[in-house]
Amino acid sequence: GNSxxxxxxxxxxxxxxFLTINCTYTATGxxxxxWYVQYPGEGLQLLLKATKADDKGSNKGFEATYRKxxxxxxxxxxxxxxxxxxxxFCALRESGGSYIPTFGRGTSLIVHP
Amino acid sequence: xxxxxxxxxxxxxxxxxxVTMRCQPILGHNTVFWxxxxxxxxxxxxxxxxxxxxxxxxGMPKDRFSAEMPDATLATLKIxxxxxxxxxxxFCASGTSGGPTGELFFGEGSRLTVL
Numbered sequence: 175g176n177s178x179x180x181x182x183x184x185x186x187x188x189x190x191x192f193l194t195i196n197c198t199y200t201a202t203g204x205x206x207x208x209w210y211v212q213y214p215g216e217g218l219q220l221l222l223k224a225t226k227a228d229d230k231g232s233n234k235g236f237e238a239t240y241r242k243x244x245x246x247x248x249x250x251x252x253x254x255x256x257x258x259x260x261x262x263f264c265a266l267r268e269s270g271g272s273y274i275p276t277f278g279r280g281t282s283l284i285v286h287p
Numbered sequence: 288x289x290x291x292x293x294x295x296x297x298x299x300x301x302x303x304x305x306v307t308m309r310c311q312p313i314l315g316h317n318t319v320f321w322x323x324x325x326x327x328x329x330x331x332x333x334x335x336x337x338x339x340x341x342x343x344x345x346g347m348p349k350d351r352f353s354a355e356m357p358d359a360t361l362a363t364l365k366i367x368x369x370x371x372x373x374x375x376x377x378f379c380a381s382g383t384s385g386g387p388t389g390e391l392f393f394g395e396g397s398r399l400t401v402l
Contacts, residue, residue, distance in 0.1 A: 217393030
């Protein structure tokens with residue numbers, strides 16, 4: 175079956191530091207890949223996505239590149255802010271079948287001033 | 288601004304009581320998902336509907352949980368009887384069935400505490 179593996183958190187950074195959150199996946203077909211963000215007390219919301227190999231998704235200074243050869247979709251940001259503190263979920267949706275998303279466990283990010 | 292609406296936002300109840308959570312998906316969305324979020328298990332899929340038909344409820348404890356979509360504007364998740372281990376945040380999400388590239392839109396969740 176499909177699976178998504180994310181690095182364990184929490185990730186603790188100082189403001190303006192560089193962020194990487196690793197995500198690798200296992201899928202039988204050609205999935206679309208997503209990063210969702212969950213702010214405290216809220217539901218998940220889409221941060222960015224990529225639908226085919228070598229695509230780069232970007233939003234709010236965050237980027238992730240769909241790497242088929244390494245089955246990865248790492249999230250990066252060059253300079254984090256306190257307001258980026260949240261839980262980040264990597265997810266995939268398979269290209270065939272029911273399209274049920276598979277989510278990773280989530281990685282908590284804490285940014286200190 | 289279209290959004291998924293969930294009620295109640297918070298619910299405290301005693302073991303053995305019935306709990307019903309409601310979700311209004313975004314107008315025009317024809318897929319609805321129910322998820323449960325806990326620290327230990329993360330996000331667990333409980334049920335999935337497409338065009339109001341249940342397609343997957345394999346993650347749902349059938350003896351006490353039930354999920355329905357009486358119409359396109361309402362999805363319900365019921366727990367009867369509730370147990371302390373059901374304490375969690377329950378999320379509803381909706382989307383379009385346009386294939387694998389579509390995003391899900393999540394509600395703000397219903398936080399359930401069973402004493």
